[in-house]
Structure formats: structure tokens, C-alpha cells
């Protein structure tokens with residue numbers, strides 16, 4: 317009762333990274349509140365999946381397993397989630413801001429009349445023990461802190477990559493509770509069925525890259541982005557971009573980093589011709605090391621950077637490539 321619960325997405329029995337990130341955050345919220353962390357998994361082929369969830373700190377794992385529950389369908393997943401939340405009365409419920417979470421969380425919050433804060437960038441327990449749900453507002457120009465004093469659960473969605481994902485050194489010796497899905501479901505939940513799921517694989521995946529060479533509007537053209545691809549190649553890096561570079565058609569939108577793109581936290585982030593507006597830095601300011609290459613010494617990104625190279629990317633990047641080829645491993 318009154319615990320922190322995470323709706324855990326899975327595909328063919330593998331828990332999604334976003335859910336492990338939310339469990340990691342849920343652990344710290346529960347520690348502050350002195351309550352437990354719970355996980356709900358709905359799907360098929362879930363045998364042994366609880367071990368992963370215990371490793372990420374779930375004290376209780378609820379499993380709703382049935383051959384009709386995968387791939388994801390709104391009606392049955394919502395029916396199970398709403399019914400379980402009514403039973404266990406969580407004080408906080410977290411969902412991924414994924415296609416599944418964006419579909420499911422509003423239905424759950426509407427059924428429970430409890431409100432929902434989408435796309436949170438931070439979640440903190442305040443002095444009053446309420447969940448502070450922090451997210452960009454008014455076009456991203458300010459960060460708003462939203463609290464929900466009156467309704468439970470306090471519900472939030474978070475995008476993939478925003479929170480850290482950390483397994484425990486020693487897994488929790490948790491409890492596994494298998495739900496009787498027939499108690500929650502009837503035929504009316506299956507009026508829609510999926511005939512053939514078709515899932516496009518991500519062609520560009522910058523989220524997990526340890527090194528990112530990111531280009532902004534200052535790169536100047538699609539052709540000049542080839543310089544960044546050349547540097548990325550010698551460094552074993554991925555190429556990212558600001559929204560201005562994407563909007564200008566320099567690179568594929570899948571490379572966009574920031575508030576409306578991907579959130580990354582690589583070991584090294586090389587920002588080339590990026591000014592460093594908050595909507596961009598929101599997606600990369602947790603990088604372990606940041607190098608900025610910019611011809612404006614006053615560019616805001618330089619304040620965030622560990623190293624600044626003051627110069628034109630057309631001059632600097634070829635020199636970096638040559639130097640790395642000569643001196644690199």
C-alpha cells in the first residue's frame with residue numbers, strides 16, 4: 317500500500333531500458349519516503365523476468381501473463397493496470413514516455429482521476445513528502461515544478477535516457493505475485509486484435525554511443541556535416557545534431573538531441589557549431605566530458621564545456637582528424 321509502482325514495458329520477455337531507468341529512480345524516491353518499490357509487468361513469455369526487476373530494486377513484482385497480452389493492446393493493459401492500482405493504492409506511479417506509456421498513462425490517470433505530468437526531466441521528493449514533477453514548460457523556456465497534493469497516485473511519464481539506469485550490487489530478495497488475469501479481463505477487452513505487428517528497427521541509435529560528435533546550425537550545410545561524420549569515424553563515435561541543424565535539413569531527425577529529441581549521456585560530447593540553448597543542453601548536459609568547438613567565445617555552450625576550442629569548425633575538425641590519426645591508437 318502507498319508504495320512507488322513502475323509500469324514495466326517488455327518485449328519478448330526483455331524489460332525495456334526505460335523501465336529499468338524508472339526503477340532506479342523509483343528506488344531513490346521510495347528510500348526518501350520509507351516505502352517499497354513495486355513493478356507491474358504485463359505480457360507473454362515472462363518466465364524469470366522478475367530476476368531483472370529484483371536486480372534493479374523492485375521489492376514486489378506483479379506479473380500479468382497471458383498469450384493475448386502481447387503485443388501491447390490498450391484495452392487489456394489499461395484494465396489490468398487500473399484494477400491493480402485500485403487494489404494496491406500506490407502513492408507514485410511512473411511510466412515511460414514511450415509509445416506504450418503515452419497511450420496507457422493518460423487512460424490510467426483519467427480512470428483514477430489523478431492527473432499526470434508528461435515528459436518529466438526530474439523527480440524529487442520535497443520537504444512536504446510530495447513528488448515534485450519537474451518538466452520544461454512554455455515552449456521549453458522555463459522549468460516548471462508540478463505537485464499533486466490531493467489525488468493519488470502522483471503519476472508521471474519520463475522519456476528514455478533521462479534518468480540513470482543502475483542495477484544494485486546485490487539484488488533485492490523480493491516477492492513475486494502472479495495476477496489472475498481472468499479476474500481483470502473479459503472478451504470486451506479484446507474487440508481489437510493485432511493481425512501482424514510490424515516494428516521498424518531504429519536505423520540510427522545515438523542513445524548508447526560512448527562518444528558523440530554533434531553538429532549545430534553553425535556547421536553550415538549538409539555537405540559540411542561530412543566533416544563531422546569523418547571525425548566520428550576515426551573516434552568510433554556517433555553523429556548527433558541540434559534541432560536547428562535538423563530543421564535545416566543537414567541531418568536525419570533521428571539524430572536530434574535535446575528536449576524534443578534524444579537524451580544522451582556519453583563519455584565524450586563534442587559540440588560543433590552549437591550555441592547551447594536550454595532545449596539542446598537538456599538532452600546532453602549529463603555527458604561526462606564536453607568539448608565545444610565554436611567561433612563565438614561567448615556561446616552559452618562554452619560555460620557548460622570542460623574544454624573550448626575557439627575557432628571555425630572548417631579549420632578545427634580536419635586538424636583533429638589528422639592529429640587523432642597520427643597520435644591515436
Ligand SMILES: Cc1cc2nc3c(=O)[nH]c(=O)nc-3n(C[C@H](O)[C@H](O)[C@H](O)COP(=O)(O)OP(=O)(O)OC[C@H]3O[C@@H](n4cnc5c(N)ncnc54)[C@H](O)[C@@H]3O)c2cc1C
Pocket residue numbers: 455456531532533534535557558559560561572573574575576577578588589590591592593594595596599609610611612615627628629630
Ligand atoms: C519547444 C522547443 C523545443 C526544442 N527542442 C530542441 C531540441 O530538442 N534540440 C535542440 O537542439 N533544440 C531544440 N529547440 C531549439 C533551440 O531553442 C535552439 O533554437 C537550437 O538548439 C539552436 O541550435 P544551434 O545551436 O545549432 O543553432 P544556433 O543557435 O544558430 O547556434 C549556432 C552556433 O554555431 C556557431 N557557429 C556559427 N558558424 C560557426 C563556424 N563556422 N564554426 C564554429 N561555430 C560556428 C555560432 O557561434 C552559434 O553558437 C527547441 C525549441 C523549442 C521552442
